[in-house]
Amino acid sequence: MIVLLLIGFAFVAIWELPALVRNRWWREIILFMVLWSAGFMLSVMISLGITLPPISTIINKAVTGMFGW
Amino acid sequence: MFLEKGRISNFQLSVLIIGFVLGSSVIISPGGEGAGHDAWIACALGLMEGLLIAWIFTALTKLFKDKTLIEINSLVYGKILGNGISLLFIGYLFHLSALVLTNYGQFFKLQIYPATPKTLSLLLLMLVCASTVNRGIEVLARCSLILVPIIILVVFTDTLLLIPHIDLNNLMPVLDAPIGKLLLASHGAASFPFAETVAFLMVLAFVDKPEKGPAAVSRGLLIAGFILIMAVARNVAVLGQMAEITNYPTYLVAQVIDIGDILTRLHVLVAISLITMGFIKISVLFYGTVLGLAQVFNLRSYRPIILPVGILMVILALTNVGNTQEMFDFVNKGYPIYAIPFQIGIPLITLVVAKLRRLPQKGELDA
DSSP states (O other), X not given: OHHHHHHHHHHHHHHHHHHHHHHTXXXXXXXXXXXXXXXXXXXXXXXXXXXOOOHHHHHHHHHHHHHTO | OOSOOOOBOHHHHHHHHHXXXXXXXXXXXXXXXTTGGGHHHHHHHHHHHHHHHHHHHHHHHHHSTTOOHXXXXXXXXXXXXXXXXXXXXXXXXXXHXXXXXHHHHHHIIIIIOTTSOHHHXXXXXXXXXXXXXXXXXXXXXXXXXXXXXXXXXXXXXXXXXXXXXXXXXXXXXXXXXXXXXHHHHHHHHHHTTGGGGGGGGGXXXXXXXXXXXHHHHHHHHHHHHHHHHHHHHHHHHHHTTXXXXXXXXXXXXXXXXXXXXXXXXXXXXXXXXXXXXXXXXXXXXHHHHXXXXXXXXXXXXXXXXXXXXXXXXXXXXXXXXXXXXXXXXXXXXXXXXXXXIIIIIHHHHHHHHHHXXXXXXXXXTTO
């Protein structure tokens, strides 16, 4: 699974980065790398079986708790 | 430098809005929770609230022609506070698109492809949406011109074929639900899906005749609202009390269709409706998210961040909720309150502040 992830993420980087580097679009490269790294780390965590917090469920509990529903 | 060079007509905007509103509502009946057999009334009241909210945000775009909400925020609140508010709004668009993806994933896992990994179906849909977003708002609008009429035809055909199964007694007595519950359900119907058109604050800047934008938005909302009210009333008339307790009433209703043992299993058309309208809704939200991020971070193009944002969207869709029941709990209880700051708060406060500060001043709109 990790190998598949590595291939997928490497493909995305190879698809986008060369043109950005050639044009020296540094702001675009920085934002791309931040989002790409976050996606990669979270994907690895999911593939390792780590449960990420369910955001909508947390929001739901907070809202319903606030209004006592 | 303009991040989007495409322009769409007011007619295309209306059709895009119809597709957006039908989105996942085409299988989940809005206003179903709490209102019982008065769900169609809740839906109609929700449409009115949605129109009111649309009036607020279109007033904002009338004031600031050719500007997206991100640019309007920068002008009204200044660069730092404006970008902070914009990031909150972008977060909402991103979360909403992931929520529609979750919806789609849960439906497919439960009803259509139980053996297919959810990740795969979500990834495929995300890639189609990413490809459309990459080609810009014009392509998305043209897609909606082809897809939306087909789906409207499907909804009307389903309704016609269901006439023999309709029992109008299931809709009686009218206005039986307690007024408090009815109003809560109507607000639920307003927040999902009518007021979600607030996402078009990222699209209205690219309409070729901006002065007619508000009318196009209202027209789209009214047509989509009429279709949804009809679908909700039909579901209740066919299913009775089952309509309230089932998660996918439209899908269940379509399974009832049986014309002489020849026209059966038409529920697959409902699944197709979800895929196509879901595609339009996710694409609009996806487009708003990447365009917004590009404007906040002053990028020269939003295209490089489409794929990473799409991947994060799929991750959020996979981890958004623990199970299907939690998703419906969120949609019916938490979401109508959670969405208020984004659907009403940000546009209304921005409009009031802009009026108080007498914005836009001369020359600001050309900047």
